[in-house]
Amino acid sequence: MDDTSDFSTLALSPQLKSGLDALGYSKMTAVQALSLPSILAGRDLIAQAPTGSGKTAAFGLGLLQQMDAGRSGTQALVLCPTRELADQVGKQLRKLAIGIPNLKLSILCGGIPLAPQLASLTHAPHIVVGTPGRVLELTEKGALDLSAVSVFVLDEADRMLDMGFEEDIRALSKRMPKQRMGLLFSATFPDAIRALGTALLRDPVEVAVDAIEHRPDITARFIHTDPAKRVQQLAALLMQYRPQSTVVFCNMRRDTVEVEQSLSHYGFSALSLHGDMEQRDREEVLVRFANRSCSVLVASDVAARGLDIDGIDAVINYELPTDADTYLHRIGRTGRAGRAGLALSLVADSEDGRARVIDLHLGKATPWETVAAIEGRPRAVPQAPxxxxxxxxxxxxxxxxxxxxxxxxxxxxxxxxxxxxxxxxxxxxxxxxxxxxxxxxxxxxxxxxxxxxxxxxxxx
Known part of the structure; x- marks a missing residue:
């Protein structure tokens, strides 16, 4: 990137520059360079950007620039699909705001007791980061007043719609002033997202960052697959490439548990992540995967929303997803922070059409490989460290x-x-x-x- 990608070229307040220094940020990512000038100018924005592209700092700098810590009342609301993502976003915003004294930020999510959150709202936070259902519940109880919100952010909007939050989002929107800034970030752009953007945003600027444009070090391969031996071929790939940290994506929720059990039987350190899990169990799985005491995480797309863990060596598609955007969103979780990444996809003959659509979307052909299905229980299976x-x-x-x-x-x-x-x-x-x-x-x-x-x- 040239000098125009320096944060120093932006008209940021000195207080924010100390936050950037604390995080070690000097150069903007693609989504930051494309969106920040418009955000800082007060324009509404709709951005297509995958997890890990730097979007939190993009909307974070924009909303923090507008905050007045000397004024009481909630001035910004950031909605996220999951508690894990809300926690990550809240932590990063706090770091960015390190130079702003007396700024209060509250993280308000479901799955945890309501009473402490009600108590924390005795003094209104300047910024609220949370999940739609819990934030709406608190506003309906009169504990949270959104009448002074000047910045409204939807992070991973497509995932929130997948989870059935659209009605809650629209209800919250009605509790905020019409003259506010709206920022919508989504990894994919289905028609429902377009409709939501039209309803909530005013003449938005549109920007898009390709899911692997900023992942030049991802090696992608399609694997010729026998549907009857899919699990055995998956195990063979893990033995052949021996990644230390792998996310395996399944299209069906029921497959996540079956694949995890099969891999555990083979001796792999595997855990599953799916929508039927209790919050505590989900947290423990994510903790174990992030701290390297689990090597393989088997997940559905819905359960992996907000999964933002650095150092994932490989992403394996147990089956190809039905659309190219989901494929790009999945594989964008590897190859981060200058590390090489590996994206392997098991493709049966019936999925060839999906593979062609992905190649057309990428504008290039993905190489194919053949791998022999593993026979019996393998020896020397790599273990979690x-x-x-x-x-x-x-x-x-x-x-x-x-x-x-x-x-x-x-x-x-x-x-x-x-x-x-x-x-x-x-x-x-x-x-x-x-x-x-x-x-x-x-x-x-x-x-x-x-x-x-x-x-x-x-x-x-």
Missing amino acids: MVTLRIDAGRTDKLRPGDIVGALTGDVGLKKEAIGKIDVFATRSYVAIAHPQAGQTLEKLRNGKIKGRKLRVHRL
């Missing part, structure tokens, strides 16, 4: 990541290199431990104390 331990205490118990590290490096005697990612939730915490040290660490934690207290510890 980490194991997750769950501690039954969290933020409400005043437990911090530093307390866990202190216990592990002190009484347990672990070296820091053996300690992986730590996630602290309200009532529980998770820590990844290098596989060889996991058993001994679990035993010592159970017999010892963390922050002076004896806590229950489990291996997941």
Whole structure:
């Protein structure tokens, strides 16, 4: 990129520049360069942009530029399809806003108790990030007033419509001033998104970023597939390429559990992610995949909404999706941050038409490969490098990541290199431990104390 892609070329407030410095941002991504000039000029925007393209910073800088922390009342609302994405967006906005004193941001999502959220709204946040259902519930209870909102953001709008949130979104829109700025981001552009944009936005600027335009290091392959041996060929691909971190996409929810069970039978460290899961189970699966104690995540498109994990080595399509946009959205989860990525798709003869549509969309032919189905249980199956331990205490118990590290490096005697990612939730915490040290660490934690207290510890 040339100098015009520098953030310094934008008319950003000095307070925001400190946030960019804190995040180490200097050059804009494609979606930021295309959208920020219009957003900063106060224009409504509809943008086609995949997960990981930098869209959070694009709308985040735009809405933070308009915030007046000295004025009370909620001034911006960002809606996301899932609690996980809302948490990610909220955390990044807080980092971008590090130079703005006294700015309050609240994350309001379903799946967690309502009472603490009601209490947090005693003093209105300047920015609300949340899921449509919970935000609407809080407005209907009179706890959240949206009458002063000046910026309304829909993030991953196509996924919110897939989840049936359109009615909630339209209801929330009616509770905001008509003279507001609207920003709609979507990975795909079905007719329903066009209709929603027409209803909620005023003369929007349109921008589009190709899902793999900013992923030049993705190697894509189609695999000739026998439908009767699909699972065996999937296992063969995992043995052949040996990626450390893989997302396998299934078109049908029921297939996710069956594929996960088959891969686990073969000896792979696999977990499934699907729409019927309880929130806590879903969180634990995502924690284990992100901290490298699970190597293969088998997911449906609906369940993987908001999945934004760096370092995914490979994406494998168990079947080709029915449209090219979904294909691009799936494979865009690998090959990030300058890393090489791998996108493999199992394609039966009946799916050849889908493969041709994808190639037409990309404007190039995807190479084909043949792989022999695996016979019996393979030897030397690659294992996840980490194991997750769950501690039954969290933020409400005043437990911090530093307390866990202190216990592990002190009484347990672990070296820091053996300690992986730590996630602290309200009532529980998770820590990844290098596989060889996991058993001994679990035993010592159970017999010892963390922050002076004896806590229950489990291996997941």
